[in-house]
Amino acid sequence: MKKTFIIWPLILLLLTSLGGLSHAFRAQESSQQDASKPPCSDCHVCASPTKADPCLEICVWTKAKAGKAHTPDEGPDVAMLDQLEELYGPVTFDHKHHAEMVGMGEGCAICHHYSPPGKFPPCEECHGDEPSEPQTLRKPGLKGAYHRQCMGCHREWSHDTKCIECHLPSNGVDLASSPLDSTDILGIEHPVITPPVMRVWTTPYRPGPIVTLHHQEHIDLFGLRCVDCHKQENCSYCHDLDKEARVNKTDEEIHAICNDCHLSDACDKCHDTGEKPAFTHAGNGNWELNRFHQGLSCRACHPTGRKIGKLSARCSDCHGGWNQENFRHAVTGLQLDEIHVELDCSDCHIDLRYGRIPRCNSCHDDCRNHEDAPPGEYIRMLSSR
Amino acid sequence: MSLKRRDFLKLSTVAACLGATSTAHGMEDFTGWPDRYGMLTDTTLCIGANCRRCEEACKRVNERPMEGLDLTDNSVFEQTRRTDPNSYTVVNRFTVSEDSENPVYVKKQCMHCNEPACASACLVRAFSKTKEGPVLYNKDVCIGCRYCMLACPFRIPSYDYFDAFTPQVRKCTMCYDRIVEGKIPGCAEICPKEAITFGKRSDLITLARERIRHDPDRYQPRIYGETEVGGTSWLYLAGTDFTNLGFSDDLGSMPYPELTRGFLAAVPIVLTVWPVLLTGFYKFSQSREKAEVEAEAAAADDKKGWGDGYRHE
Numbered sequence: 001m002k003k004t005f006i007i008w009p010l011i012l013l014l015l016t017s018l019g020g021l022s023h024a025f026r027a028q029e030s031s032q033q034d035a036s037k038p039p040c041s042d043c044h045v046c047a048s049p050t051k052a053d054p055c056l057e058i059c060v061w062t063k064a065k066a067g068k069a070h071t072p073d074e075g076p077d078v079a080m081l082d083q084l085e086e087l088y089g090p091v092t093f094d095h096k097h098h099a100e101m102v103g104m105g106e107g108c109a110i111c112h113h114y115s116p117p118g119k120f121p122p123c124e125e126c127h128g129d130e131p132s133e134p135q136t137l138r139k140p141g142l143k144g145a146y147h148r149q150c151m152g153c154h155r156e157w158s159h160d161t162k163c164i165e166c167h168l169p170s171n172g173v174d175l176a177s178s179p180l181d182s183t184d185i186l187g188i189e190h191p192v193i194t195p196p197v198m199r200v201w202t203t204p205y206r207p208g209p210i211v212t213l214h215h216q217e218h219i220d221l222f223g224l225r226c227v228d229c230h231k232q233e234n235c236s237y238c239h240d241l242d243k244e245a246r247v248n249k250t251d252e253e254i255h256a257i258c259n260d261c262h263l264s265d266a267c268d269k270c271h272d273t274g275e276k277p278a279f280t281h282a283g284n285g286n287w288e289l290n291r292f293h294q295g296l297s298c299r300a301c302h303p304t305g306r307k308i309g310k311l312s313a314r315c316s317d318c319h320g321g322w323n324q325e326n327f328r329h330a331v332t333g334l335q336l337d338e339i340h341v342e343l344d345c346s347d348c349h350i351d352l353r354y355g356r357i358p359r360c361n362s363c364h365d366d367c368r369n370h371e372d373a374p375p376g377e378y379i380r381m382l383s384s385r
Numbered sequence: 386m387s388l389k390r391r392d393f394l395k396l397s398t399v400a401a402c403l404g405a406t407s408t409a410h411g412m413e414d415f416t417g418w419p420d421r422y423g424m425l426t427d428t429t430l431c432i433g434a435n436c437r438r439c440e441e442a443c444k445r446v447n448e449r450p451m452e453g454l455d456l457t458d459n460s461v462f463e464q465t466r467r468t469d470p471n472s473y474t475v476v477n478r479f480t481v482s483e484d485s486e487n488p489v490y491v492k493k494q495c496m497h498c499n500e501p502a503c504a505s506a507c508l509v510r511a512f513s514k515t516k517e518g519p520v521l522y523n524k525d526v527c528i529g530c531r532y533c534m535l536a537c538p539f540r541i542p543s544y545d546y547f548d549a550f551t552p553q554v555r556k557c558t559m560c561y562d563r564i565v566e567g568k569i570p571g572c573a574e575i576c577p578k579e580a581i582t583f584g585k586r587s588d589l590i591t592l593a594r595e596r597i598r599h600d601p602d603r604y605q606p607r608i609y610g611e612t613e614v615g616g617t618s619w620l621y622l623a624g625t626d627f628t629n630l631g632f633s634d635d636l637g638s639m640p641y642p643e644l645t646r647g648f649l650a651a652v653p654i655v656l657t658v659w660p661v662l663l664t665g666f667y668k669f670s671q672s673r674e675k676a677e678v679e680a681e682a683a684a685a686d687d688k689k690g691w692g693d694g695y696r697h698e
Contacts, residue, residue, distance in 0.1 A: 131574055134422070134584040137592050144579030148430065151578065159486045161432045242486065 075099050075120070081146060089168035091146075097190060103227040105234055111149050123149075156236035195219060195226075200275055208271030214278050221279060223299050229257050287313070292331075315354040333380035340375040348375070417499050421518035422564060423586030423618040424573060425593055426492050428630060429603055430580035433476055433490025434459045439572035439581065443474045443494075446560055446571035465631060468494060470543045473557040474572060481625045489623070491630045492572070492581065495520065495541045495557035496610060497618035502641030506536035511554070518586065518618045519559035527554060538614050538636050559618065586618055593622050615640030 046055040077096040102110050112120040124142050131141040140148065155161060197216040203209050218224045262269055270276075282288035293301070301311060301318065311318070324345050329336045340348070348358040360373070437456050444451055449471045462478035474494035481489055501520045504512035511527040514520050522542075533554055534542045545552035560570035568574070573583040582589060590611060597604040609627050610617035613636050621632070628634045 131569065131576070131579055132582060132584075133569060134588065137582060137584045137588055138595075140579040143577055147432075147578040151432065155487065161434045161436060163435060 079122070088163050091150075091166045092168070093166075094190060097193075100193075101235070103225070104230040153235040153239070157239040158241050203271065205267070205271050208268055208273055210272050210274055210276075211270050212272070212276040213270075214276075217279055221298055223297055228260070231257075285310075313355070314352065316352050329376070330379060333378060334374065334376050335379055336376040417616075418516040418518075419587070421516060421586055421618065422559070422583065423497075423518055423589050423620055424559065424570065425582045425584070425589040425620045425622065427580050427582070427596070427622045428489055428491050429622065429624045430578045431476070431490040431492060432578055432580070433478060433488070434462065436577065437461075437476050438575045438577060439474055439492055440472060440476060442571035442575040443557070444472070446563065447473055447558070449473070462488075462490075466493075468541055468543055468556065470545045470553075470555040473555065477631060479630045481629045483625060489625060489630055491621075491623075491632075493541075493631075494572075494619065495559070496539050496613075497557075497559055498538075498614055498640070499616040499618070500614075500640035500642050502536040502538060502614070503533035503542060505642035505645060506532040508532065515561065517561065517564055519561040519564070520618075521558060521561055522554055522556065524551075524553045529554075536641065538633070538641060586620070589620055593620060596622060612638040614638070615643070 040049070044055055046053075049055050073096075075095050077094075079093045079095045081091040081093050098111075099108065102108060108120055109115065114126070115121060123145050127140065127142040127145040129142060131144055132139055150166060151161070154165060158165060195215055197214075199213045199215055201211045201213075203211055218229075258270065277283070289296075302309065316322075322345075324341070324343065327345070329341070346352055347363070349356075350358070350362060360375075435457060441451075441454060441456060443449070444454065462476075465477045466472075466475040468475055474492055476490050476492050479489045479491060497514075497518060497520045499514070501512060501514055504510070504514060504520065508530060509526045509528055511523045512520060512533060513523070529544075529552060531542075531544055531554065534540075534544060542554045542556045544554055560568070560572075563570060569583040570581075573579070573581040582592065584592070590608060593608045597606055597608075603624055605623050605626065607623075607627065609621040609623070609632055610619055615638065621627070623630055
């Protein structure tokens with residue numbers, strides 16, 4: 001009898017400790033599984049949050065944090081906001097154009113605030129049908145949330161609060177039959193966003209008052225996105241029905257934009273007595289591109305960083321992976337014959353200087369003219385490069 | 386009556402002290418019901434033109450006539466309106482010099498003061514501050530003196546001048562009936578931008594401070610109604626100086642009833658102590674007079690008796 005008194009608690013102790021152990025294992029497993037997710041400390045400010053006290057940061061996702069690594073294409077082109085029809089019909093929300101534009105301001109988080117890590121849920125996932133109550137003061141209802149987000153900017157833009165700027169009239173179009181089209185909002189075609197080709201300013205800088213910006217060139221050739229230069233501009237900086245685009249930046253602000261890339265350039269890089277010509281690789285880069293390189297974007301050869309610097313003229317510095325086995329010599333215009341195709345590249349191209357056409361007499365003492373006895377068949381005439 | 390002068394003075398001093406301390410205790414230590422509700426109007430959010438849904442909802446909840454209410458008619462903003470018996474709330478437009486293109490709209494209604502001047506001025510206690518927060522009017526006891534209208538620092542209560550038989554003083558009730566049912570006031574429910582928020586007053590002050598802290602460029606660092614006239618249940622946030630939006634800046638932070646509290650507290654003392662005191666003085670002087678008269682009479686008697694005797698002799 002006495003023995004059982006001792007044994008039972010021991011068994012119980014053993015069982016509970018086993019349970020605890022397995023629980024610990026499971027916890028370890030689950031923490032390993034969650035390794036792909038962002039770290040807990042991104043949202044929870046204390047070391048051991050509980051369900052009762054999650055100690056969440058008030059504004060978890062700062063604007064910059066939430067705005068990165070998302071593209072406008074991830075969201076819908078057009079969203080139909082038709083959950084709350086009352087006086088007015090639904091709103092066709094041109095999500096795509098808005099998403100493309102917010103990059104110039106504060107990013108997606110300008111609307112998708114307090115989003116959980118890694119995703120941007122639609123408004124109705126958090127905002128319910130009812131307006132905020134004493135228990136939920138900080139979370140307006142869906143209607144309030146929509147109006148707060150949209151009208152903040154739209155009122156600055158139009159200086160008006162006309163409902164039909166966004167809302168379809170309640171007797172409006174048959175939505176089921178009309179496909180959602182991001183170019184057609186409220187029956188108005190959205191204007192195409194056309195960046196200017198070139199802009200010329202006259203400045204008070206005496207040695208070179210004229211500044212030319214080949215705007216299109218910066219987009220097409222240099223591969224810059226709008227946001228690379230147009231940073232932190234609020235919507236009404238451009239969108240104001242009463243005004244032309246406001247140009248009220250200070251000299252420092254304007255120079256700061258260009259200096260992102262042109263910091264080490266002298267003043268005369270931009271300032272001149274007349275309009276600067278457009279960029280050519282031969283003129284600005286002192287190296288005329290051959291037919292193979294002409295079609296490439298700048299970034300294909302100048303990938304590192306923002307600054308486009310001088311590259312090595314040695315072909316092998318970029319095309320180091322080519323050898324006599326994997327390089328099709330025919331693309332140069334010369335199909336090598338059976339004898340020459342077996343040779344190593346450096347046998348003919350001394351010092352790997354591919355820019356020059358090799359001379360026959362470095363191997364062949366009889367030194368016949370290259371054209372008379374080519375090392376293969378010419379498909380096209382060779383250029384000097 | 387055998388009250389000595391010294392005893393009487395002692396008694397009256399004690400009575401006066403008791404009266405004074407009891408009134409002081411009753412008024413000073415109470416800072417309001419802790420969980421009382423309030424409203425926060427964020428004037429930077431108000432849509433104003435083409436909206437005025439709060440006015441519509443207010444009329445519907447309070448069963449006021451809807452005639453003449455045209456929400457699309459923006460000409461009403463051409464003049465600054467006041468509340469009237471049919472409109473417990475009105476939205477006014479203010480153009481501010483900082484941003485003349487974007488006018489500011491301000492909803493006006495009863496502020497539901499923590500210590501309402503209307504209730505203090507009322508002779509018959511027709512106004513009461515409820516523990517939920519709203520200041521309510523009782524039409525059954527009102528005598529129609531309209532002192533409340535004069536007393537209100539925000540000029541809110543209005544009178545049914547055109548009702549000859551059953552006129553009432555009318556003003557916003559903060560939808561008291563809806564609050565006790567667990568609903569939120571009509572204007573807060575309908576506001577499309579939730580520019581009006583209903584909640585516990587203490588929570589609303591925290592919320593308002595958060596908004597100011599998060600967006601200091603947008604807001605003035607001030608919550609109107611937090612301390613004005615001792616604090617009000619209705620609170621306001623604004624992006625421009627409150628004086629530009631028709632708010633008085635000179636109301637002070639002292640509750641209006643405080644102005645008359647000293648006088649009104651003295652009334653019971655005067656009413657109870659003075660009669661006793663004066664009666665006492667009267668009795669005292671009367672008894673003294675009587676004694677003097679008696680003494681005089683006795684002296685006269687003595688004189689007379691002596692004279693008589695003298696004469697007799």
